[in-house]
Amino acid sequence: MYADFYTQTPVKMAEFSDRPMTPPPAEEQYYGFFPGRHTTAYLEAYVDNHNYAGQTIRDRIRFNSPVDSVVRTLVDPNTAEDGSSSAQWTITHSTDREIRTAKLIDATGMTSQPQTPNLPGASAFRGKTLHHKSFGQEQPLLLQDPSVRNVCIVGGAKSAADVAYACAKASVVGVRRRREIHWVIREDGNGPSAFFAAPAMSARYANSNEGFYNRLLAAFLPNRFGGAAKWGSWLKWLLQGTALGRWWVKRLWDGFDKGLRGFHDYQREEGREMGFKNLEYDVPIFWQNDSSGVANHQDFLTTIARNVHVHRRNISHLSEDSITLQPRSDGSSGAEKPLTVPVDVLVYCTGWSAKSVLFPSYEAGELGLSVPLKDADPQTQARWQELEKAADPVILARFPMLKHPPAYRKLEPRETPFRLYKAIAPPADDSHSIVFLGKMVVGNNFRTAEAQALWAVAYLDGRIRDLPARMQREQEVAETVAWDRRRYLNKGELGSWFYYDVVDYADMLFEQLGLSSHRQKGVVGDLLKPCFAADLKAIGDEYKRKQRM
Numbered sequence: 001m002y003a004d005f006y007t008q009t010p011v012k013m014a015e016f017s018d019r020p021m022t023p024p025p026a027e028e029q030y031y032g033f034f035p036g037r038h039t040t041a042y043l044e045a046y047v048d049n050h051n052y053a054g055q056t057i058r059d060r061i062r063f064n065s066p067v068d069s070v071v072r073t074l075v076d077p078n079t080a081e082d083g084s085s086s087a088q089w090t091i092t093h094s095t096d097r098e099i100r101t102a103k104l105i106d107a108t109g110m111t112s113q114p115q116t117p118n119l120p121g122a123s124a125f126r127g128k129t130l131h132h133k134s135f136g137q138e139q140p141l142l143l144q145d146p147s148v149r150n151v152c153i154v155g156g157a158k159s160a161a162d163v164a165y166a167c168a169k170a171s172v173v174g175v176r177r178r179r180e181i182h183w184v185i186r187e188d189g190n191g192p193s194a195f196f197a198a199p200a201m202s203a204r205y206a207n208s209n210e211g212f213y214n215r216l217l218a219a220f221l222p223n224r225f226g227g228a229a230k231w232g233s234w235l236k237w238l239l240q241g242t243a244l245g246r247w248w249v250k251r252l253w254d255g256f257d258k259g260l261r262g263f264h265d266y267q268r269e270e271g272r273e274m275g276f277k278n279l280e281y282d283v284p285i286f287w288q289n290d291s292s293g294v295a296n297h298q299d300f301l302t303t304i305a306r307n308v309h310v311h312r313r314n315i316s317h318l319s320e321d322s323i324t325l326q327p328r329s330d331g332s333s334g335a336e337k338p339l340t341v342p343v344d345v346l347v348y349c350t351g352w353s354a355k356s357v358l359f360p361s362y363e364a365g366e367l368g369l370s371v372p373l374k375d376a377d378p379q380t381q382a383r384w385q386e387l388e389k390a391a392d393p394v395i396l397a398r399f400p401m402l403k404h405p406p407a408y409r410k411l412e413p414r415e416t417p418f419r420l421y422k423a424i425a426p427p428a429d430d431s432h433s434i435v436f437l438g439k440m441v442v443g444n445n446f447r448t449a450e451a452q453a454l455w456a457v458a459y460l461d462g463r464i465r466d467l468p469a470r471m472q473r474e475q476e477v478a479e480t481v482a483w484d485r486r487r488y489l490n491k492g493e494l495g496s497w498f499y500y501d502v503v504d505y506a507d508m509l510f511e512q513l514g515l516s517s518h519r520q521k522g523v524v525g526d527l528l529k530p531c532f533a534a535d536l537k538a539i540g541d542e543y544k545r546k547q548r549m
Helices: 036-049 139-144 158-173 208-212 230-241 243-264 300-307 361-367 378-398 445-460 470-494 502-512 523-528 539-547
Strands: 067-075 086-093 097-101 104-106 128-131 150-154 180-185 195-197 293-295 308-312 315-318 322-325 339-342 345-348 434-436
Touching: 139 158, 139 345, 150 158, 150 339, 158 180, 158 293, 158 300, 158 308, 180 322, 180 339, 195 208, 195 243, 230 243, 300 308, 378 470, 434 445, 445 502, 445 539
Parallel strands: 104 434, 128 345, 150 180, 150 345, 180 308, 195 293
Antiparallel strands: 067 086, 086 097, 315 322, 322 339
């Protein structure tokens, strides 16, 4: 964890409900956003302070035990004692050790396997290469070593912006001779990240996250998750199902987009020579076709504008000590010819692979995980495509505004989408033997982690009442995939991009469990109050009462 790395989630939201986090000192906060080391300290304390049957969470973790494989063995119902089909899972780890279990939780999430491009000339490059996952460990080399003069960052997401900012701060205050920083965002991709401002648009809220993660704003989001309360269903219908409502939704988002572009001033004079204008996002922020983040330092964009060369070009090749960029295809002034820049350190901020390394592709596909298209079973893929094709008009009838996306550069998918019921359970697993947690991208992982964990336990225990039949579960999965593709464009192709939909998604899971203690009393409070972690503090006890545990 490096000093300039700040959270994307502010105080009161960046915590679990059963153990509030002591807020960092006020001088370390920027509109409630704070250095990531405080989250590390919070999680370290969390695993030590939760004790069950004489063992803490830390006691139950097997460190340095990489999993080599997970194998499922189906039990024949004719030989099972209770006459039902079930599964036995065998986990092989640390080369030759095995664990056998009837219930398995895969919590590897979406950020376990770094993804790096295979660039021409990579074998000839003699500099240092790393993925942003290792940036904190490599901090002394990048930010303190005076021999590192030229850093190149590849990628357009918020992680690239964080690395660029940290390097720029070090180049200003930590090195006698100025360090050159180049940030390359490929021309034929989704484009640069959109940066939310940290301040809220309303004085009612302490920051932009509070202003966004409430149920009134959630009603302006065309998703198939929320509207649990009667007023919620009515408000969703009004805003998404009527022409007048959709006019209001469009007006709000257009105004927000225009205000955000103006606030960040991508055409500012101080960044003109550095190419700062290349950071302006391509697609209106409503569609979230990039990897958005929060400008969570007061000088975040100013520091980048003054100290980072931003290039919107495709990469031609690497050489021994440089990277060569292709000319811009649009003939932009100053970018008509190839550009070669020296590089000592190359940082790939290029995201993560969706492919599971625990299961072979045939098993992963059956479980509803994303697999490379070349490895997908043709019959299974064809069946799902038919279901998703049938679901598409259903989604457009419910959310007409998704019929007309803006112009964008459509990328051909390389993987199948995730096809998990409620983004957790394989729809074909009638044995209730396995769940997957964190197989989604959202704006607040703490809230979804609590909601998913409780739902997953209920599912594994067979305690979800009125669980739909397999056919209905598959239909819901198909509708979710069809919706995600329409709603989030390229990002939605994996069927796991729910970035704006944290509130409604969590409410949906709690509703299916019959829980309501997280809701506020009164319509106004339930609509306007930010969804803090503390709202869930009674949810576990409520669940136990409901289940008579």
